[in-house]
Amino acid sequence: MDTPPSPIKRPKLALFLWERGLRFRDVEAPLGRSYEHIRQVCLPFDDPGRKTPDEAxxxxxxxxxxxxVTREDFDPPNADVDAEGATA
Known part of the structure; x- marks a missing residue:
């Protein structure tokens, strides 16, 4: 039996929107950014097209x-763990 693939890790904002049935277009006005920018912020952590939100x-x-959803939720998982598994 094959092992299922690991889930794709995305920023918590993506889960927040999905759980509430909100589309990127639904939050353009309250977040003050375009649909495309919000989509890029919600891309998986390892996606080269992913954007990190600025302070505003x-x-x-x-x-x-x-x-x-806080600023820490946009840090990639295990960002503070080095190659040997020790936390920084």
Whole structure:
């Protein structure tokens, strides 16, 4: 029996929107960014087209999600773990 693939890791904002049935176009106005920019922010961590939100957008995301999504949620998983597995 084959092992199922690992889930694709995305920023928490992507999950927040999906759980609420919101599309990127639904949050263009409250986040003050285009559909395409929000889509790029929600891409998987290892996608070369992924964008990291700037401070202004991070503030709007935190306000829109009422603190459920914070700036730490945009750090790639295990970003503070080195090659030997020790945390920084």
């Amino acid at each position: 957008l991070l503030g709007r995301i935190e306000a829109f999600t009422q603190g459920e």
